[in-house]
Amino acid sequence: MIxxxxxxxxxxxxxxxxxxxxxxxxxxxxxxxxxxxxGGSLKGDLGPxxxxxxxxxxxxxxxxxxxxxxxxPARVIVELDVIEKEMPxxxxxxxxxxxxxxxxxxxxxxxxxxxxxxxxLRNMPHSKMPHNIDLHGVTGPGGGAASSFTAPGHVSRFTFxxxxxxLFVYHCATAPVGMHIANGxxxxxxxxxxxxxxKVDREYYVMQGDxxxxxxxxxxxxxxxxxxxxxxxxxxxxxxxxxxxxLTGDKxxxxxxxxxxxxxxxxxxxxxxxxxxxxxxxxxxxWFEGGTRFQENVQTTLIPAGGAAIMDFHIEVxxxxxxxxxxxxxxxxKGALAILKAEGPERKDIYxxxxxxxxxxxxxxxxxxxxxxQATTAAKTGALTAEDQVKAGEALFAGTCSTCHQxxxxxxxxxxxxxxxxxxxxxxxxxxxxxxxHGLVGKVTVNGKEYNSNMPPMSQLTDDxxxxxxxxxxxxxxxxxGRVTKEEATALRAAKPAxxxxxx
Amino acid sequence: xxxxxxxxxxxxxxxTFAVAAGNAAPxxxxxxxxxxxxxxxYEDAKQGVRIAPFSxxxxxxxxxxxxxxVRAHPEWQRGRAPKIFAEGRYLEHWQGPTTLGDRAxxxxxxxxxxxxxxxxxxxxVGARLPxxxxxxxxxxxxxxRRDARNDPAWRERILAWQSRPSDAALPRAGLQxxxxxxxxxxxxxxxxxxxxxxxxxxxxxxxxxxDADRNKFCGAGALSTDDRDNYVVLxxxxxxxxxxxxxxxxxxxxxxxxxxx
Numbered sequence: 001m002i003x004x005x006x007x008x009x010x011x012x013x014x015x016x017x018x019x020x021x022x023x024x025x026x027x028x029x030x031x032x033x034x035x036x037x038x039g040g041s042l043k044g045d046l047g048p049x050x051x052x053x054x055x056x057x058x059x060x061x062x063x064x065x066x067x068x069x070x071x072x073p074a075r076v077i078v079e080l081d082v083i084e085k086e087m088p089x090x091x092x093x094x095x096x097x098x099x100x101x102x103x104x105x106x107x108x109x110x111x112x113x114x115x116x117x118x119x120x121l122r123n124m125p126h127s128k129m130p131h132n133i134d135l136h137g138v139t140g141p142g143g144g145a146a147s148s149f150t151a152p153g154h155v156s157r158f159t160f161x162x163x164x165x166x167l168f169v170y171h172c173a174t175a176p177v178g179m180h181i182a183n184g185x186x187x188x189x190x191x192x193x194x195x196x197x198x199k200v201d202r203e204y205y206v207m208q209g210d211x212x213x214x215x216x217x218x219x220x221x222x223x224x225x226x227x228x229x230x231x232x233x234x235x236x237x238x239x240x241x242x243x244x245x246x247l248t249g250d251k252x253x254x255x256x257x258x259x260x261x262x263x264x265x266x267x268x269x270x271x272x273x274x275x276x277x278x279x280x281x282x283x284x285x286x287w288f289e290g291g292t293r294f295q296e297n298v299q300t301t302l303i304p305a306g307g308a309a310i311m312d313f314h315i316e317v318x319x320x321x322x323x324x325x326x327x328x329x330x331x332x333x334k335g336a337l338a339i340l341k342a343e344g345p346e347r348k349d350i351y352x353x354x355x356x357x358x359x360x361x362x363x364x365x366x367x368x369x370x371x372x373x374q375a376t377t378a379a380k381t382g383a384l385t386a387e388d389q390v391k392a393g394e395a396l397f398a399g400t401c402s403t404c405h406q407x408x409x410x411x412x413x414x415x416x417x418x419x420x421x422x423x424x425x426x427x428x429x430x431x432x433x434x435x436x437x438h439g440l441v442g443k444v445t446v447n448g449k450e451y452n453s454n455m456p457p458m459s460q461l462t463d464d465x466x467x468x469x470x471x472x473x474x475x476x477x478x479x480x481x482g483r484v485t486k487e488e489a490t491a492l493r494a495a496k497p498a499x500x501x502x503x504x
Numbered sequence: 505x506x507x508x509x510x511x512x513x514x515x516x517x518x519x520t521f522a523v524a525a526g527n528a529a530p531x532x533x534x535x536x537x538x539x540x541x542x543x544x545x546y547e548d549a550k551q552g553v554r555i556a557p558f559s560x561x562x563x564x565x566x567x568x569x570x571x572x573x574v575r576a577h578p579e580w581q582r583g584r585a586p587k588i589f590a591e592g593r594y595l596e597h598w599q600g601p602t603t604l605g606d607r608a609x610x611x612x613x614x615x616x617x618x619x620x621x622x623x624x625x626x627x628x629v630g631a632r633l634p635x636x637x638x639x640x641x642x643x644x645x646x647x648x649r650r651d652a653r654n655d656p657a658w659r660e661r662i663l664a665w666q667s668r669p670s671d672a673a674l675p676r677a678g679l680q681x682x683x684x685x686x687x688x689x690x691x692x693x694x695x696x697x698x699x700x701x702x703x704x705x706x707x708x709x710x711x712x713x714x715d716a717d718r719n720k721f722c723g724a725g726a727l728s729t730d731d732r733d734n735y736v737v738l739x740x741x742x743x744x745x746x747x748x749x750x751x752x753x754x755x756x757x758x759x760x761x762x763x764x765x
Contacts, residue, residue: 084669096667125593125754126671129739130746151746152670152753153593175742176735183667214660224664227735228656 038193038292041139044163046114046194049075056117058107061241062253064203064264065110067196073114080107082123082131082150082172082185089211089237090244090335092220097242098131098172098183104242105207105268106170106187111137113165113194118157119144125153130174132156136306137168137189145173165193167290167308169266178270182212182230184242186268188308193292200312201259206338207266208274208303208325209242210235217334218244233271238330240323240338247323247338257344260284260314263323269305275326276303278340280319283311300326317351318344371395375468379486386471386483393472396465400458409477415453417446420477433470433484434492436461439501454501463489528559532762533686535560540641543653543734544741553637560634560642561759563677563688564696565625567598568610570617573625575602580621589620591750611676613694613757619749622697622758631760633699636744638761640737643690645683653734662736665692670755694757701744 050072057065058078068074083102089095100106111117121133130151134143138160147158172185188207190197212230213223217237229236240247247253255261267274277300285294286301290308295301303309315321323338324331331337346353375392378384398407405411409420419425424446425432439457443450461469463486470484528534537557546553574581574595581601582594595616599605608614617625619633626632634642646652653659674693682688698704747753 084667086668096669124669126669128666128669128743128755130742149746151743151751152755154746154751175738179735224660225667227659227663 038165041163044113044165045161046073049073049116053077053118055079056109056111058101058109059205060101060103060107061105061205061207062247064108064190064205068110068112068115068192069196070112071194073112073116075116075118076111077118077120078109078111079120079122080109080133082121082127084124084127084129086222088243089213089223089239090218093213093215093218094222095211095213096183096222096225098129098180098185100133100170100172100185100187104184104186104209105205105266106185108187108205108264109170109189110192111162111189112192112196113162115162115191116159117162118159119148120155120157121148121150122155123150123152127152129180131172131180131185132174133170134173135160135168135170135189137162137164137166137170137191139163142173143170149174162191165191165292167191167264167266167287167310169268169306169308171268171306176227178230179225179227181268181270182210182225184209184211184268186266188264188266190264197262197310198312200262202255203262203264204253204340205264206240206247206253206323207268208238208240208272208276208336209268210270210272211237211239213237230270235272235330235334238272238325238334238336240336244335249339252320252339252341253323255315255340255342257315257318257342257347259342260312261340262310262312264308264310265303266308267303267305271305272325272327272330273305274303274336275300276309277301277324277326278311278313279322279324280317281313281315281321283313285312286310315342315344317347318342372465372468376464379464386475389468389471389483390475391472392465393468393470394476396461396469397472400461401469404455409473411446413449415451417444417449417451419473419479421447422479423447425474426480429474429480429482430484430488430492432473433466433489434495434497436466436469437489437493438496438499440499441501442499456501459493463487463493466493529762531562532559533562533682534558534764535638535642535685540637540644542637542640543737544640555637555641557764558634558638558761559764560638560685560687560761561631562682562686564613564694564757564759565622566610566677567604567608567612567614570614570625571602571604571610573628577624577628580624585618585621587750589750590618591752594618594621594752596752597754607673609676611678612674613677613689615674615694615754615757616752617697617757618752619697619701619747623699625758626760629760631762633697633758634761635700636698636704636741639696639698642683642685642687645685645687645690647681647683650684653737659734659736662691666736666739674755694755695740695743695753697756697758698744701747702749704741704745 051074054074054076056076056078059065080100082100084098086094086096097104123131130149132145132148132150134145136143138144140160144158144160148156150156168189170187170189172180174180188205212226213236214226215223237244265276283298285296286298287294287310288301290310301309319342321340321342323340325336371391372395375384375388378388404416405419409418411418424444436458440455443452466489467484467486473479474482535558537555539552540555541552578584582598583601585594593616597607597616604610623633644651644653646658678688680688680692683690
């Protein structure tokens, strides 16, 4: 098999060379062989157990047991308790969970490839139901299920050799199996490769599950299981670690910038496939499907029901990173949301944070925004001319002022006073920027006609914009001309006249 | 809602009266028998299983009743019953072999009893354990209907009990309203032994459907369940299937039946 594989590899290299890509042959030589096999279960038996028996350290989520640190296979004793108990599934909502080890997901088990695992499944005496366990890390029919059918108040034992490295789901497979899984009976077992996993700063255990209650999402009280919804695959909750908010607020995962975080993520199902994603991070590595190889630079990784994945990412920038199922309504309407909080100094070179919060005029001023930006640039370099201001003001006027005063400054008889040839403006040109900033209330007489309306303040405009609009108005439609500067606008903003409007 | 409940009560009384008109002994309710469609698929009885008329205890056997039994039959006292007939935890919640104590009140259903002990008890009162079919037939009823199994509300009620662990003290027997046959606590109090529980062989691995262990089945007795809606019945079968005859648990009791002569 290996021989045949090698031959295929050589042929592929020749084809690449024949295609005429110069230097290609050399590049191929320099690369590592792309598809070395680790050998699977055939190579997984690393001999009989050595040394004294090891008691497996089981951890409750989101914690992960320490690396086995062993260079040789051992006999590992795992004692797992089946506990049926009522626990919160959301705030004010409880559910009767069936658990491995008293938590959802169940205790994390960590062994090394080649280990002989002796599994004791202990069903608590007060349990209502018999249970068993199927570990996807087991080579053998049922993954151990048929060998571990355990009545309440009983303990079963079976032994398996962990032949394949990887991250594997375990779950209960007692009838009705879907219900046992839906009640939270699943967890993860990590079978480390012989050389162990690469070292990282922090490891966490996160597992998704879908839950089916007769009551609606967040309906208070003890909620029974709903078989109908489960069969129809319409979950009431989709959760990380068995409870809405299990990993948010004070219970958020933590890390520091400069650290590499590894997540062991499982999907217990029973029904949904997870589009697992961490908002604001890119997975540097994903051991997709929990297997031996990793992919790099991944945004979202698919985790099938009854599957798992391992992902590493280095944290550069502090802040809260949100873990979601990117099938996004599950995150925001069914609970599939967790937080990883990273502390550390800001790295503005990598992520600036908010730099600008300015008004965006959008298509209201679509006429010619280039004049506005030109004026802005000119203002910064000190080269702003009255002409620039008029052009910019014209564009801004079209967006902001023309709705009432009309594009040609004629106003509307009896309602909005005219700006064109206005004796009111001519009498005091500085009124213009002040009225733009503060609005105007009460009677005014313009060109012999009385107006009594309420102009709201346009205080959302920047001082630049006020200056430019006012300059445009003063230099248009037969008005007296002149110029309003940004500094004047700033001063006028501070001084509120008696006739100012309070708005609409 | 209240009116409906009241109506149900009236019906119950009528039904109870009608059924009890048979010749059942005191403490027993007479059941008419007939053809019954089990949640289990019997290959040799596609139209349903025949159930002969029988009578069944109205309530599960209580600690008080079982105490009288072990006093009269000392060989079934805790510590004296052979381990092969009753595991180490047999009646462990009693204060002593012939004393009940705080954790086993006289009116509570007896638990921590093996199948052998239950079988002996029934024999001592001139009765026997009901067969699975009899038990399932009797337990298919709710307060007003003899077969309520297709009612989702019936399933939800039973499931609510099944899904709760047994870490709280049991209520006394006979608190719940009688079902259409006049039987109380068929659901919602304790699991119950049946005479033929050992022939209920649920696969330890639920996913072996279609590739069953044929060694587990003998001739026409081969069973399977294909009624996915009746998972509440299936769970009882799974529970009984997980036990051996010497086993005792915190939530498993029994009641006795009599054939009608």
